[in-house]
Amino acid sequence: MTLFDVYPINDISIIKAKGSYVWDDKGNEYLDMYGGHAVISIGHTHPYWVKKIEEQLEQIAFYSNSIKIPIQQKLADKLGEVSGRKDYQLFLCNSGAEANENALKLASFYNGRKKIISFSKAFHGRTSLAVAATDNASIVAPVNETDNVNFLPFNDENALQDYFDKHRDEVSSVIIEGIQGVGGINVATVSFLKLIRNLCNKYNAVFIADSVQCGYGRTGKFYSHDYAGVDADIYTMAKGMGNGFPVAGISIAPHIHSKHFMLGTTFGGNHLACAAALAVLEVMHKENLMNNANEVGNYLMNEIKRITELKNLRGKGLMIGFDVTPELKDLKKNLLLKHHIFTGEAKPNVIRLLPSLALTKDDADKFLNALREEVSILSKNYVTMGVS
Numbered sequence: 001m002t003l004f005d006v007y008p009i010n011d012i013s014i015i016k017a018k019g020s021y022v023w024d025d026k027g028n029e030y031l032d033m034y035g036g037h038a039v040i041s042i043g044h045t046h047p048y049w050v051k052k053i054e055e056q057l058e059q060i061a062f063y064s065n066s067i068k069i070p071i072q073q074k075l076a077d078k079l080g081e082v083s084g085r086k087d088y089q090l091f092l093c094n095s096g097a098e099a100n101e102n103a104l105k106l107a108s109f110y111n112g113r114k115k116i117i118s119f120s121k122a123f124h125g126r127t128s129l130a131v132a133a134t135d136n137a138s139i140v141a142p143v144n145e146t147d148n149v150n151f152l153p154f155n156d157e158n159a160l161q162d163y164f165d166k167h168r169d170e171v172s173s174v175i176i177e178g179i180q181g182v183g184g185i186n187v188a189t190v191s192f193l194k195l196i197r198n199l200c201n202k203y204n205a206v207f208i209a210d211s212v213q214c215g216y217g218r219t220g221k222f223y224s225h226d227y228a229g230v231d232a233d234i235y236t237m238a239k240g241m242g243n244g245f246p247v248a249g250i251s252i253a254p255h256i257h258s259k260h261f262m263l264g265t266t267f268g269g270n271h272l273a274c275a276a277a278l279a280v281l282e283v284m285h286k287e288n289l290m291n292n293a294n295e296v297g298n299y300l301m302n303e304i305k306r307i308t309e310l311k312n313l314r315g316k317g318l319m320i321g322f323d324v325t326p327e328l329k330d331l332k333k334n335l336l337l338k339h340h341i342f343t344g345e346a347k348p349n350v351i352r353l354l355p356s357l358a359l360t361k362d363d364a365d366k367f368l369n370a371l372r373e374e375v376s377i378l379s380k381n382y383v384t385m386g387v388s
């Protein structure tokens with residue numbers, strides 16, 4: 001049997017990881033500025049997280065949601081505390097797409113409507129509704145196509161206002177990433193998020209804050225939408241939630257009421273996933289990692305800003321992106337192969353930084369030194385090639 005070949009992969013096999021570093025099967029050490037795709041929040045194999053998962057594994061790994069699972073409530077309490085939303089309700093599932101799927105569905109149950117507003121360059125996952133709300137026709141199968149989803153230009157307040165003026169009570173939900181990840185690190189403006197809040201209030205539509213990539217402390221606040229000073233009705237979360245253990249959830253405002261069987265999943269909220277997710281929040285709190293993301297993120301931004309060959313620097317905390325001009329097209333590859341540093345990308349020309357929230361200033365310096373060196377070499381080579 002072969003693997004279904006859907007991922008273009010680097011020819012590297014990672015077999016060990018600790019903090020912000022990973023090692024391949026040949027013993028090479030790599031600095032992980034990619035966080036395994038924004039998943040590593042508290043650092044690879046954090047000892048407390050390992051211990052808590054091991055302890056849970058010795059007790060019980062899984063039983064169905066037909067019995068009491070007290071660790072789910074412990075997780076909900078801690079999430080309420082760390083996210084500053086103690087009065088919200090938690091539904092647990094397994095992936096980012098599933099979180100968004102449930103959020104969109106719950107919004108529709110709540111107000112009985114069908115229309116969903118999404119935005120240009122949005123990415124919300126690959127399941128049926130989540131992919132329909134994703135602005136990438138190449139991953140939408142014919143069976144996923146629906147007229148219920150309408151794409152508006154990102155950060156365009158007039159377009160949003162116009163749409164609500166026309167469709168008023170037909171809008172079920174508005175789904176938006178606080179900072180678009182796959183779309184290339186595009187930050188939603190404060191006034192745009194405030195307008196979404198106002199219009200959702202006015203028309204009883206549901207504001208869904210996709211925090212799968214930009215949430216869980218990555219930007220220096222628990223949800224990146226918090227920078228706008230407004231509350232969403234539903235927050236979706238996944239990646240950083242388990243620090244690599246698959247777990248996801250939606251945090252639901254108190255005015256949205258539950259009914260038995262309206263949502264459900266076999267694996268969601270299992271004992272082991274909850275132990276991993278609880279450990280993540282405890283570490284995040286104890287080690288003040290949101291603060292660290294803010295500080296080290298600001299340091300990185302300030303230093304990268306000085307590298308004038310890199311364009312359109314943007315982001316918040318440890319969710320950073322910049323554009324790479326054609327002469328620097330090998331930058332990402334060279335950072336990996338020459339300097340052993342993983343970074344992320346967004347097509348066609350964006351480098352994305354999504355490291356662990358525990359990244360130190362020394363790690364940041366290591367990255368910056370490599371970045372400066374490589375930008376300088378590539379720029380010189382390009383000029384030389386042009387002249388000869």
Ligand SMILES: Cc1ncc(COP(=O)(O)O)c(C=O)c1O
Binds near residue numbers: 096097124213238
């Ligand atoms: C903003 C956002 N939403 C949803 C998803 C989908 O998450 P998953 O791959 O866990 O289904 C992603 C994944 O990259 C994402 O970045």
